[in-house]
Amino acid sequence: MLPIQLFRQNKELILNGIAKKNFKGAELVDKVIALDEERRRLQAENDALAATANLAAKNIGKLLSEGKKQEAELLKTEVAANKDKAKDIALLINEAEAELHATVVKFPNLPHSSVPFGKTPEENEVVRSGGVKPDLSAQKQPHWELTEKYGLIDFELGNKLTGSGFPVYVGQGAKLQRALINFFLTYNIDAGYKEYYPPYMVNEATAYGTGQLPDKEAQMYQTKEEGFYLIPTAEVPVTNVYRDTIVADNNLPVKMTAYTPCFRREAGSYGKDVRGLNRVHQFDKVEIVQLAHPDNSYDILENMVLHVEKLIQLLGLPYRILRLCGGDMSFASALTYDFEIYSAGQDRWLEVSSVSNFETFQSNRMKIRYKDENGKTQLVHTLNGSSLALPRIMAGIIENYQTPEGIRIPGALQPYFGKDIIN
RNA sequence: GGAGAAUUGGGGGAGUGGUUUAACCCACAGAUUUGCUAAAUCUGCGCACCUCAAAAAGGUGCCACUGGUUCGAAUCCAGUAUUCUCCGCCA
Incomplete structure (x- = not known):
């Protein structure tokens, strides 16, 4: 606000x-x-x-x-x-x-001066890219064929149990999922983020705090009796940890990380954009959140970008970083960097992380404050980013690491997965 | 799910309708003094909004939350939330 x-x-x-x-x-x-x-x-x-x-x-x-x-x-x-x-x-x-x-509350946050003008995703600015696109020659397959071939994900079973967009991870697919979560969390904790394991449902005040309410109610699932909302991202409960508190300024920045499933009722869309893991109603994500002093929140934003970039590099995935234009940014953000990985089996870019500075837009709603050097209470800046969203990373690994012998596991992930190939 | 009790500032804790402007203790900050791994004394010590160009000063609201009774509510009443105890149920 x-x-x-x-x-x-x-x-x-x-x-x-x-x-x-x-x-x-x-x-x-x-x-x-x-x-x-x-x-x-x-x-x-x-x-x-x-x-x-x-x-x-x-x-x-x-x-x-x-x-x-x-x-x-x-x-x-x-x-x-x-x-x-x-x-x-x-x-x-x-x-x-x-x-x-x-x-x-109808007003969106104001964009930072470095935000490019533009209305559509095509006008986002590529900041830099890295990694090498694999040469798969003629044998490339999209992940939904590979997951079926190796028995990693059962999309049909998800349809039966719940509905479309609720994939069931099976066997080594489930294990890969668990390995990724563990790898991401450990990486974040080593960088000084404190781990939280929050509730997957939140009340109205919490959903309001990060900006999901009042306007984005339709995005969330809601329980019938209590009216609780299933979280669309860990950002919601984790940022609200500090709702209505005044943080001592020598405790800034506050760094938090959490793994949670995320539930999203997206508007209906069909075809290859939502095929397989590209867009689902329930997915896993590891999130990082920081509460920062306004004087250095943009330095912290750059640090978070480097943090996420390093993680993608460790997975050996080709990526690019975009600075979103004004028209493509989220409602609450002042500056957003999106990370996309190149998914070789589909020959397209998939968004796997979004790192944003919200300045005081969320903290004004949540009343998260600190005392400045004059003893006056001021609003903190809030920032968050995905590190990382699981399904598209999984899709990227499966597609980019496919070989005639099986799917190779990136070196950094092997200690968590326990072997170097799925076959 | 049922019955009972409780909820006061950063912490402890007093306060059962009107000089309470929420006592007192601790913690914290500043000043002074003595001096040296500290102590004593004094002062200050919350949040939000409003008046004001600003500062200073003043006003209003806040004792879990929302309403109500009253000229007047931390105090009385109702509802909600949370915590504790007991009973029931349960992975």
Whole structure:
């Protein structure tokens, strides 16, 4: 959520920012400013009334203790007249606040100055790429053929048990999944991230904190009785660990990592884009989250990018890093780098990680703060990234490492998998 | 699932309708003094919003949460959440 003060102080900044992000709602800016003025006016009025009432109540108490009962009764009737007025104003304040809030949360985060202009994924900027595309000559197959051939994933069984988009990993496929999770977590923990194992369901306040609510409700599965949301990413519970807290600034940055399944009800889409592991409703992911001081959050973002890049390099997958253009960025992000690996069996790029700085957009909702050198409370910057999302990494390994003898296992993963080939 | 009890600031903890402006202790920060792996004394010590160009100052709200009763609520009432104890059920 954008801070309301920003609307008062720097309207131009907001107008420019939302234009870059391709958000159509310039007229809402003036609405926010008007509602904010209304709210403040009402509050000043309300406070004055309350101050009078408080004083009167105190005087009544004093009169009663002095035994002046009649005078006290007289004062009571005077005060009662103000009560209705105060009640009306309180009601108006609630209305104004609710509408103000509902309007402000519609605004996306403002993009960082380095974010390229653009509306579509084609306008994302390739920052750099690495790794070598394998030469598979004529024998290349997509992962859904290979997983069937080696009995690693049973998509049909998933259809039977649940529905489409819920693959069942079997035998060495399940083991590969487990090895990847373990490898990723160990790599993150070695880099100083503290491991969390959070709930897979969250309440409304938590889903609101990271920006899933109110607008992205349709993306999440929800339990019928309790109304809990199944997490679409570990970012949701993990970032909320620090909701409503003030972190000592010498404890920044806070580094957290978690493995969780992720549940997403995506809008219907068919064909090769969603074939196999390319897009599923339940998948595993290891996430990294940091809470950072605003002064160095962009250095930290670059560090997180290097961290993820190294991990992909360890797996020996060809990759590229994109800086997303304004129109392709997520609602809450100020700057996002996407990682894509080249999937040789399909001859296409697959997104495996997204690393973002949200600045104060999430912390303003969650009230995650620190004390600055003057003792003033300030909002922290929140950042997160995938390290990594499992299914597409699995697809990439299976396709890029396919050989006539079987699927080779990248060297760095072998200690976790226990052997060097699937055949 | 049933019955009972509880929830106060960073921690402990007092407070059962009106000089409580939430006592007191600890922790923490600053100053002073004595001096040296510290102690004593004094002062300060939460969050949010509003008035104000800002600072200073003042106002309002916050005792788990949401409402209610009252001129006045940490205190009384109702609902919700969480924790503890006992019973039941259970991997």
